[in-house]
Amino acid sequence: MSTQAPHPTLLIPGPIEFDDAVLNSMGHYAESHTAPGFVKTFGETLTLVRKLFQSSNPAAQPFVVSGSGTLGWDMVASNLIERGENALVLHTGYFADSFAACLETYGANATQLKAPIGDRPSLEQIEQALKEKTYKLLTITHVDTSTGVLSDVKGVTELVRRVSPETLVVVDGVCSVGCEEIAFDAWDIDVVLTASQKAIGCPPGLSIVMTSPRAVDRFRNRKTPPASYYASMANWMPVMQNYENFKPSYFATPSTQLVHALHTTLTQITSRPLSERFAAHTQASDSVKAAVAELGLSQLAPKPENQAHGMTAIYLPEGLLPTDVLPLLLKRGVIFAAGLHKEIATKYIRFGHMGVSVTDPNRNHINSAIASLKEAFSEAKQAKGL
Template identity: 80%
Template sequence: MSSQAPHPTLLIPGPIEFDDEVLQSMSHYAESHTGPGFVKTFGETLTMVRKLFQSTNPAAQPFVVAGSGTLGWDMVSSNLIEKGENALVLHTGYFGDSYAACLQTYGANVTQIKPAIGDRPSLAEVEKALKEKPYKLIAMTHTDTSTGVLNDIKSVTELVRRVSPQTLVTVDGVCSVGCEEIAFDAWDLDVVLTGSQKAIGAPPGLSISMWSPRAIETVKSRKTPPSSYYASVLNWLPVLQNYENFKPSYFATPATQLVHALHTSLSQITSRPMSERFAIHAQVSDRVKAAVAELGLTQLASKPENQAHGMTAMYLPEGLAPTDVLPGLLKRGVIFAAGLHKEIATKYIRFGHMGVSITDPKRKDVDNALAALKEALAEAKQAKGL
């Protein structure tokens, strides 16, 4: 039995439910961020981040910095982009626009490839864009939580290396790291960023990313200094390298209790092969999507190859809005998310299925959620006379 206070099961696309041990590790007593105890914990955490991203390249660098996943955009944009350089954004929803806006904030000239809602840019479209002008970087969201669309980052990266090898490949993996396959070294990625609160299963508050030697060298060879102080790779790099080698260092105070929680969650995750974790999420996703289809609902991501494995975004029946269904779910102890994509926000809801709700065989979160969804839909239809 969980030691947590009774509460509705949180099944949105993040934050997610937490394992008891993760929450308990946050109650660690106060300690110095440069003391031997925390230095050991942080060093081990950074090493486990490498395992999370399936990277064994000692020249690649993990970053764990206090902040949300959005800080990862700032780190990419302020360190890799110099004013006037071109960036190509592969848009799959709300977070494509947001990533683009962040890049523009730091002076990038941004081109977006925008397919229809629920789709992803084709490789042919990406190749055409890359041949039209030089791009400093390409930015894409692995799983866009506004649509549930999954990008094929492996194939896109292969294309970039063939057509425009100098272009850096950066990936927003906030809703994918920990539940979708990502092979940082093998796929030759440059930056993958995420946050602590989604499939990794730690509380919000940590920006986590992995940087390739090529990306780090790009920062070091800039003509102008990085355009952020706190988000500067050059400021954080020696500090995190020292911590991973169990040497105290300082630039800004780490979120010590959150790092303890991350250490616990990563210890759990990396105790088994990452391939097993990916397979479990894929199996549960298939079951959820089959159940959604049986209820007569369609997904925003209509093509199977475009469908994320950590969440499902589903259109509601004609005549129903999220406000008609979400209260019925809550009454049954389940929390889903409303729509986020501004063009269709009132037409769909989102079900997050990742992390401990999926990997702990004792939990029945998904079964309970699917039963609650069936009942809540029936109740809403009856209330509306549909």
């Protein structure tokens, strides 16, 4: 059992509940970011990032930079594509809109390939788009946190390599890394960006980016300088390389306590086969989705192959709003999230089931939350006379 102070169980699609050892790591005493102890911790953390992404290619480059997952978009948009070049954004929800806006902020031309809410663009549609225009990069939101839609990263990457091999494949894995299978080398992905606070199980504040040799070459062969200073790979790459080789380096001060916490959680995650972690999330997801069906409710993503394993977006019955249900869940000690997709935000809620809430059997978070969900729906419907 956790030794943390009593609190409602946080079951939103991130931030998530944390392991005690991870939070204890945040209490590390003050130290210099160039001191031998921290340099060793940071260097080991970068190597653990490689294991997390299942990458053994020494020419691939991990980055761990203070910032939110959104910083990963800036690193892509300011380093891997230049003003006036084309990007194809596969749209499965709110976060594709945001990634496209980020790309356009730096002068790229972002074309969105949109699917209906709850669905994803088909491989045939993607192939047609790639044949119509030359794209420097293609972005995929592996799991869109606004809809719970899971994208087929492996299938899309295989398609891009066949149809447009020079196009970089960029994966927004903020809501997927740590709970969905992702094999960086085997799938031949170019970039995966994520953040510390979701299935990785670390407090918010770190942007984590993995880049392929192809992406590194793209950056090094830019015709113009990087379009950002803080997000510039020119500034961060030598720092990351030095730390991984246990040499002190400096561009901007890292979040030392957060890096200790990340080191702890990545050590835990990689100490067991990743396949076991993915299987545990699939099992928990199946339980949640079975409960949703038992309640007679539907998901935003109706097709099983499109459904994420770390969260579930649940349509509310006609006549109920998130404000009718969420307070009743809180009364039972559980926090879910309201809808986020701007077109249907008042019609659904989101249940996050990832990280320690899934992997620690002593916590019983998922089963308790399912029971609370059933009770809350019953009470809400009764109150509304439904």
